[in-house]
Amino acid sequence: MILEQIKQGFIRDLAEKGQREDGRGLLDYRAIQVTKGFAPNAEGSAFAEIGKSKVLAGIKFDVLAPFADRPTEGVVMVNAEFSPVAHPEFRAGPPGENSIELARVVDRGIRSAKVVNVDNMLVAEGKVQGVFIDLYILDHDGNLIDTAALAAMAALKDAKVPKFEDGKVVRGSNAGPLPLQDIVLSTSFEKIGKTIMVDATDAEEIASAGRLSLSTANDEKICSSQKSGSAGFSKDEYLQMVDWAMEKRKDLLAKI
Amino acid sequence: MVEKADLFKNGKRLDGRGPMDLRPLKITAGVLDRAQGSALVEWGRNKVLAAVYGPHEVLPKHLADPPKAIINARYIMAPFSGQEEHGRSGPNRRSIEISKVAKHVFENAVLVDQFPKTMIDVHMEVLQSDGGTRVAGITAGAVALADAGIPLRDLPVGLSAGLIGEHMVLDLDKYEDNLGDSDMPMVILPRTGEILLSQMDGMLSRDDISKAFDMIFQGAQKVRDKQIEALRQSYERMAAQAQQGENNQ
Amino acid sequence: MKQLVFPGDKVADEPRRIPGCFVEDGKTYAANVSLQSDDHVVPLKGYYVPKTGDDIIGIVDEERFSGYNLALNSPYGASLSARDTRDELKLRDAVYAKILAVNEVKEAVLIEPQKLAQGSMIAIDAVKVPRISGRNGSMLDTLAKFTGSRITVGKNGIVHVEGGNSELAMKAVEKICRESHTSGLTERITKMLEEQTRKTGGQGD
Numbered sequence: 001m002i003l004e005q006i007k008q009g010f011i012r013d014l015a016e017k018g019q020r021e022d023g024r025g026l027l028d029y030r031a032i033q034v035t036k037g038f039a040p041n042a043e044g045s046a047f048a049e050i051g052k053s054k055v056l057a058g059i060k061f062d063v064l065a066p067f068a069d070r071p072t073e074g075v076v077m078v079n080a081e082f083s084p085v086a087h088p089e090f091r092a093g094p095p096g097e098n099s100i101e102l103a104r105v106v107d108r109g110i111r112s113a114k115v116v117n118v119d120n121m122l123v124a125e126g127k128v129q130g131v132f133i134d135l136y137i138l139d140h141d142g143n144l145i146d147t148a149a150l151a152a153m154a155a156l157k158d159a160k161v162p163k164f165e166d167g168k169v170v171r172g173s174n175a176g177p178l179p180l181q182d183i184v185l186s187t188s189f190e191k192i193g194k195t196i197m198v199d200a201t202d203a204e205e206i207a208s209a210g211r212l213s214l215s216t217a218n219d220e221k222i223c224s225s226q227k228s229g230s231a232g233f234s235k236d237e238y239l240q241m242v243d244w245a246m247e248k249r250k251d252l253l254a255k256i
Numbered sequence: 257m258v259e260k261a262d263l264f265k266n267g268k269r270l271d272g273r274g275p276m277d278l279r280p281l282k283i284t285a286g287v288l289d290r291a292q293g294s295a296l297v298e299w300g301r302n303k304v305l306a307a308v309y310g311p312h313e314v315l316p317k318h319l320a321d322p323p324k325a326i327i328n329a330r331y332i333m334a335p336f337s338g339q340e341e342h343g344r345s346g347p348n349r350r351s352i353e354i355s356k357v358a359k360h361v362f363e364n365a366v367l368v369d370q371f372p373k374t375m376i377d378v379h380m381e382v383l384q385s386d387g388g389t390r391v392a393g394i395t396a397g398a399v400a401l402a403d404a405g406i407p408l409r410d411l412p413v414g415l416s417a418g419l420i421g422e423h424m425v426l427d428l429d430k431y432e433d434n435l436g437d438s439d440m441p442m443v444i445l446p447r448t449g450e451i452l453l454s455q456m457d458g459m460l461s462r463d464d465i466s467k468a469f470d471m472i473f474q475g476a477q478k479v480r481d482k483q484i485e486a487l488r489q490s491y492e493r494m495a496a497q498a499q500q501g502e503n504n505q
Numbered sequence: 506m507k508q509l510v511f512p513g514d515k516v517a518d519e520p521r522r523i524p525g526c527f528v529e530d531g532k533t534y535a536a537n538v539s540l541q542s543d544d545h546v547v548p549l550k551g552y553y554v555p556k557t558g559d560d561i562i563g564i565v566d567e568e569r570f571s572g573y574n575l576a577l578n579s580p581y582g583a584s585l586s587a588r589d590t591r592d593e594l595k596l597r598d599a600v601y602a603k604i605l606a607v608n609e610v611k612e613a614v615l616i617e618p619q620k621l622a623q624g625s626m627i628a629i630d631a632v633k634v635p636r637i638s639g640r641n642g643s644m645l646d647t648l649a650k651f652t653g654s655r656i657t658v659g660k661n662g663i664v665h666v667e668g669g670n671s672e673l674a675m676k677a678v679e680k681i682c683r684e685s686h687t688s689g690l691t692e693r694i695t696k697m698l699e700e701q702t703r704k705t706g707g708q709g710d
Contacts, residue, residue, distance in 0.1 A: 095349075097352050097353070097355070097356040098356075100349045100352045100353050100356075101353050101356055101357075103349075104349060104350070104353050108455075108456070108457060111457075112438070112456070112457055112458050112459055113459060210360075212454070217459060220461060220462065221459040221460065221461055222456070222459070222460050222461070222462070222465060223456070223458070223459050223460075224455075224456050224457075225440070225454045225455060225456040225465075226357075226454070226455055226456075227357065227360070227451060227452070227453055227454040227455070228356075228357065228360060229360055230360050230363035230364040231364065232364055232445060232448065232450025232451055232452050233450065233451045233454075234449055234450065234451070235449065235451070235466075235469045235473075238451060238454070238465070238469070239462065239465070239466055242462050242465060243462070246462075292550075293550075310580070311552065311580040312580055313580070322609075322610055367527055367536055370554070371552070371554070371580055371611075372609070372610045372611055373610040373611070374580045374581075402511065402512050402537070402538055403538075403550075404550065405537055405538075405548060405549065405550025405551045405552065405630075405632075406537075407512070407525070407527065407536030407537055408512035408513065408536055408537075409512070409513060409527070409529065409534070409536070410512055410513030410534075411511070411512055411513060445513075446513075447513045447534075484511050487509075487511060487538050488509060488511075491509060491538065491549060491686070494683075494686070495684075495686065495687050497683070498683055498684035498687045
């Protein structure tokens with residue numbers, strides 16, 4: 001921990017001059033790569049890389065009991081696993097606050113924009129479709145929220161709905177692609193000193209005092225907002241980030 | 257059964273409020289005996305109790321962040337607090353996330369440099385819930401911190417705005433939260449205009465967000481007035497008790 | 506005229522070093538709920554943080570090979586080297602001592618320790634210590650006069666009372682703490698001490 005912090009001064013000095021360690025501009029993403037269908041046993045999957053950060057999203061369909069007040073609605077669930085392979089400080093065990101936050105931020109974006117139409121997902125009496133999105137964090141070099149959101153969205157685009165018979169999933173069957181009603185992508189900003197930048201590396205995140213993650217949907221809409229870290233943002237800064245997020249959406253969209 | 261169409265009619269909300277009106281808000285500071293500082297926030301039908309302990313030794317020890325105090329924020333809902341069935345005791349994913357973003361709010365507002373290598377606990381217990389419990393909890397936590405004598409840059413103030421159809425309104429209650437179109441809880445520092453917490457459900461345009469901010473900044477002043485009033489009354493109560501004690505001698 | 510100020514309230518347009526306040530962007534703001542009168546900002550509640558040169562009362566809470574650790578009525582503790590003390594100290598012994606130095610995480614090193622005799626002790630909020638002492642020690646003199654007790658006050662808010670009518674002295678200390686932010690305190694305390702000593706027929710012991 002201490003050893004990772006010693007670089008902070010260097011990163012902050014650079015940020016003050018509007019520069020970054022790897023030579024990027026403040027609003028530049030690192031290289032983005034998305035590989036759909038990475039884990040074909042899953043009904044949908046995608047492996048997303050932003051710079052050296054790597055997240056594998058896998059989607060499984062299942063049947064489960066609906067919520068009492070919504071008897072025919074399907075259920076979408078997002079879970080994140082900060083695998084110990086990804087970082088020396090990640091430990092196996094129950095999810096910590098960072099993992100829960102990441103999963104819930106990605107979930108809120110997908111849910112708010114109604115990416116998956118969950119109406120009429122009744123499979124049999126008392127049984128509805130469940131869409132389980134698991135986000136496996138495999139390598140952590142910063143900006144995990146954007147990488148995970150990208151993987152989740154690409155996996156949803158990759159997903160095939162299986163057939164359901166006798167209230168069960170017919171594994172390996174294909175009833176066609178999962179219809180999507182929107183595309184949700186995340187852009188996260190970090191504030192180092194007074195400088196705001198996108199797509200921070202792990203070292204930049206350690207030097208950062210605060211983050212804002214914005215999810216964008218079609219028609220220039222914001223569908224989730226999450227401020228994290230102790231730094232505050234002004235209204236002007238916030239609206240500026242909304243504009244930048246809309247701008248960055250185009251680049252991300254091209255990758256999936 | 258409340259329907260979405262009932263939520264906003266002829267410029268009025270279900271409970272008769274206009275778009276900018278807050279629910280009745282009462283804050284009482286110093287409600288607990290043992291805690292260093294405490295506050296009860298009664299906001300509409302919400303009842304949230306906050307208590308502050310510390311600064312004390314960091315537990316577990318390896319969490320200590322030598323140059324400053326670390327904040328241990330804990331937001332939790334009592335299993336009987338909602339209109340729904342009995343909830344499960346203890347933290348869940350929602351409360352863990354809210355505890356995390358609440359921690360970030362207090363890390364900013366508390367002058368943490370003054371107490372290196374210590375921990376400050378801010379407990380927020382939702383005893384009765386009716387929408388907007390996280391902003392009520394953080395508003396209560398702020399008063400409890402001030403009541404405890406923990407040095408603060410300012411009192412953080414929580415408030416939410418959201419869309420019902422195309423109407424932006426302040427301080428959503430449970431029905432508006434469940435049936436409305438979006439909800440944007442926020443915590444700001446009124447003195448500097450800094451946004452310390454921003455979360456969101458639903459879909460908002462840039463203009464919606466800008467409008468929500470302006471409404472929240474305006475409404476937050478009323479919440480801050482109540483926070484200050486609570487601290488003032490706590491002092492006056494103490495002074496009155498001192499006088500009374502003398503009369504009984 | 507005294508007025509209440511609250512966290513974030515501006516108390517001066519220029520940067521000033523006032524306890525219980527902080528400076529941001531060249532201006533001075535209150536960090537606590539405090540009473541402000543002209544140049545003074547006195548927090549209603551606060552925490553003791555060790556400062557070099559302070560005379561404090563510490564309570565032994567750990568014995569080590571090389572010395573002792575003491576609790577200070579503070580988030581921070583103090584250490585006392587065995588070389589610097591002639592007395593053999595036991596757990597819970599009270600020691601009046603001076604803070605020689607404070608490290609970067611506010612832990613104190615003590616010198617010139619005096620072991621305090623068995624007596625009554627109370628821990629109060631350190632922001633109230635000036636009220637217990639009174640101007641130039643006047644309140645302490647009053648307390649000693651009426652109770653006949655030897656009263657030692659550490660800057661960290663630990664008060665040690667020994668001999669005399671210690672029960673009355675403790676009661677008076679508690680009353681001062683409760684009413685520390687009200688006016689006419691000295692008169693009320695004197696009146697209380699007068700009445701109580703008349704009732705019990707003067708000093709104890």
